[in-house]
Amino acid sequence: MxxxxxxxxxxxxxxxxxxxxxxxxxxxxxxxxxxxxxxxxxxxxxxxxxxxxxxxxxxxxxxxxxxxxxxxxxxxxxxxxxxxxxxxxxxxxxxxxxxxxxxxxxxxxxxxxxxxxxxxxxxxxxxxxxxxxxxxxxxxxxxxxxxxxxxxxxxxxxxxxxxxxxxxxxxxxxxLTDTEIRYRQRYVDLIMNEDVKETFKKRSAIIREIRNFLADRDFMEVETPMLVENAGGAAARPFFTHYNALDEERKLRISLELYLKRLIVGGMERVFEIGRVFRNEGTDTRHNPEFTLMELYQAYTDYEGMMELTESMFRYLAEKVCGTTQIPYGDNIIDLGKPFERLTMNDAIKKYAGVDFDTVKTDEEAKAIAKERGVEFEDRHTKGDIINLFFEEFCEEKLIQPTFIMDHPLAISPLTKKKPSDPEKVERFELFINTWEMCNAYSELNDPIDQRERFAAQDANAAAGDEEAEHTDEDFLNALEIGMPPTGGIGYGIDRLCMLLTNSAGIRDVLLFPTLKSLDK
CATH class of the missing domain: 2.40.50.140 (Nucleic acid-binding proteins)
Structure with a gap:
């Protein structure tokens, strides 16, 4: 037959x-x-x-x-x-x-x-x-x-x-239209759906052009460990594994930050890494437990320098990969060609929620406002935590066009330099596009005494049950005591960037092999 x-x-x-x-x-x-x-x-x-x-x-x-x-x-x-x-x-x-x-x-x-x-x-x-x-x-x-x-x-x-x-x-x-089969049998998906293949060609071009952009700015690409004793650099639950040869527990990294900063201490000045990181969390249209992160660190600059670099890089990528700075996403056209808007986190809350946290002085006042506005919080939360909850509740969904959200509360930024003009805030920004956080950047904390105190506060949070809290990293503190210059640092979620530039609805559409539950479960 x-x-x-x-x-x-x-x-x-x-x-x-x-x-x-x-x-x-x-x-x-x-x-x-x-x-x-x-x-x-x-x-x-x-x-x-x-x-x-x-x-x-x-x-x-x-x-x-x-x-x-x-x-x-x-x-x-x-x-x-x-x-x-x-x-x-x-x-x-x-x-x-x-x-x-x-x-x-x-x-x-x-x-x-x-x-x-x-x-x-x-x-x-x-x-x-x-x-x-x-x-x-x-x-x-x-x-x-x-x-x-x-x-x-x-x-x-x-x-x-x-x-x-x-x-x-x-x-x-x-x-091949069955979404589950498409993700499980990506090899068939690539054969049958030409647009899927084009998405991953564009993803490859995006990563290639990131490297070209950073090479032109004299950055060095490096590699750091994936199996670590202390999974620091972000607020996330890690995955655990056992290192048989050493008979020791290890964690899969949740960030690239602390090792890259060690290299700044070592005098490399401009370094970046593009690599997989692992966070033991749920999945949705923007999250996968393993994803591609790029972090870069530049000595002798601050978060303002990171804003300039970010805006320039996003514009460069759009022009090189898409041929235009007018990027269609869903029903919107994202304009990467004009200057990105800049708002402090408190100003964004004032604009979109009508609450001015610059006039709120105590944790109790902040909690009272949260109760009044129906924002849920935990007893351990401080004013800084509640500011962040307000931002997530009332502001993120409004941020369609590129917007830098700056000057976060100290309470949610344990690795960031304080603002000299306001010690309750730090020199940090996040870039939001299409309601998504696209990157997170700091004027990096290089004071080892201050850093130890903030690690201690994180240890206390962990002891109180916060599974995403960081822990004291003694070797990193030792590196800071050797001396780290003023430094700007930033982390980019490469998968979300690929979603944006390929007009893809979910993160699984830009991951060749997304995490899926086993068929026999």
Whole structure:
């Protein structure tokens, strides 16, 4: 039984099993004949589909015609070498029409129509082609031409089966639409949905251009440990693991901060890292337990310097990757071209909630206002914590266009320098776009005595049951005592940045392999 049509991914299991068996039988026949495709180790691929389209004028070959005006069958050996193309990929469709057929080959860059005829391949090879299935990986050699309808195609002179597909692909008209299957079987998703592949090409371009931007500013890329004794640098619950060789408990890092600051102490001055971090939290459209974080630190600057760098980098990325600073996201157009708005956290609350916390002097006053406005808090919370709760409740949803929220409360910023003009606040900002926090930056605290006191306060919070509190890191304090220069630092969530620049609705759409619950649970 021939299996030349794609199958719906929702087909009954018995149908899928039957079609798989048909394909296995075809493989057995090939192996019995000494033509096992899985024994082929390489293929000379000279072109991709995009290269053929981009260079068609120089690649096009027009065969001679006979006295009746019909194209002459030209042997492969007689085609000029500069006109020969050899491409490889997955066969996505096939239309057999007697002695001649059309097929579509899909490679890394897109699809290309193939013209396949018995006159070119010979009877045996053409018969083999007719038995091939959608999803098989093939290699073809031939020349580029334009069909009567104007479509750039490849006239196949030689065709080889490189790998046999034993599982039917989803049916072509409906594609792969089941979100759960798309995330679990990303390899099928990439085959069937071209826009998904384009999203991840753009993600790769975003990370490449970040590196280019920072290289132009003389930053050095470094790597720091993932398995750590003290998972510091952020407020998050860590994952735990056991280091067998040392018989010690370790944690997976939740941040990159404390090791990168050690490098600033060591005199590197400008460093950054792009890497995976791990936080033992739930999942939603903006959170995944493992995600990609970039942090950078620059000596002899402050959070104002980090604002300039951030605004410049976001604008650069939009222009390089998207070709415009007017970025569509959902129903909005995000304007990365104009200067980003700047608001203090208290001014944002005053603007959107009508409460001026600059006039609130005590924790008790702040709690009373929270009760009045229906903002839930815990007994241990201070005025600074309640300011942050107000901001999250009343302000974040209003911040669509790029806005720097500055000067956070000291209580929620244990690694940040105090503002000289107001010791209850720190020199910190977060950039919000489309209601999301896109990055978090500080004038970094470099006073080891002050830092020890703040770690002690975090230890007290942990003892009171705060699982996200930081803990004292003695080696980091030792580094600060050696001496760290004034430094600006910042952390960017790369996945949210990719969501923004690719107009993706959820974080799983920009993670090739997002975290999912096991199927057997």
């Amino acid at each position: 021939a299996d030349n049509n794609q199958q719906n991914n929702n087909a009954p299991q018995e149908d899928v099993g039957r079609l798989r068996q048909v394909r296995r039988d075809k493989l057995s026949e090939l192996q019995a004949a000494g033509r096992d495709p899985f024994k082929i180790v390489k293929y000379d691929q000279t072109h991709h589909t995009k290269e053929i389209r981009d260079n068609f004028d120089s690649l096009e070959f027009v065969p001679p015609v006979d006295e009746e005006g019909k194209a002459v069958v030209v042997p492969l050996s007689d085609i000029p070498s500069e006109k020969l193309v050899s491409l490889a990929g997955r066969m996505m469709s096939k239309r057999v029409m007697g002695k001649a057929s059309f097929a579509n080959l899909q490679d890394r860059d897109g699809r290309m129509q193939l013209y396949v005829s018995r006159n070119d391949l010979g009877d045996e090879a053409y018969a083999d082609f007719k038995k091939m299935d959608i999803g098989d990986i093939i290699g073809v050699k031939g020349f580029a031409f334009r069909t009567k309808t104007g479509e750039i195609s490849v006239h196949v002179k030689e065709l080889v089966l490189l790998s046999k597909s034993l599982m039917p692909l989803p049916e072509k008209f409906h594609g």
